[in-house]
Amino acid sequence: MSDCIFCKIAAGEIPSVKVYEDELILAFKDIEPQAPVHVVIIPKEHAAASLNEINDENIGVISHIFSKIPAIASKLGLEKGYRVVCNCGEDAGQTVRHIHFHILGGNTLGKMA
Ligand code: 5GP
Numbered sequence: 001m002s003d004c005i006f007c008k009i010a011a012g013e014i015p016s017v018k019v020y021e022d023e024l025i026l027a028f029k030d031i032e033p034q035a036p037v038h039v040v041i042i043p044k045e046h047a048a049a050s051l052n053e054i055n056d057e058n059i060g061v062i063s064h065i066f067s068k069i070p071a072i073a074s075k076l077g078l079e080k081g082y083r084v085v086c087n088c089g090e091d092a093g094q095t096v097r098h099i100h101f102h103i104l105g106g107n108t109l110g111k112m113a
């Protein structure tokens, strides 16, 4: 997706502060943090625009993201806990249509909504 900002970050065309990377996924610091620690995890490929496009074919990379979250959270020093958020669609305030998961932590988080 040539006009997708997260595809550009995955390709290194837009710089990011990386906290984890492997052949399938990338985790980087959010440019507008909503908590002391705020990291975004993406599949490197534009596997889906949102959670609504997850299916049997692309679930593998999403599963891979979740399998790495504990290690990423540990690397970020989030032993006291953290929140994982996936905004899906307009009402949730999704702004980038390349599926991604937020890891938020670093202090006591408020109620969810
Ligand atoms: P959404 O609102 O779609 O769930 O999350 C998109 C997130 O991407 C936002 O928290 C926003 O701050 C972050 N973001 C948007 N553009 C950039 C960018 O160029 N670099 C980084 N590091 N984060 C970005």
Ligand code: ZN
Binding pocket: 001, 004, 005, 006, 007, 008, 045, 046, 097, 098
């Ligand atoms: Zn993309």
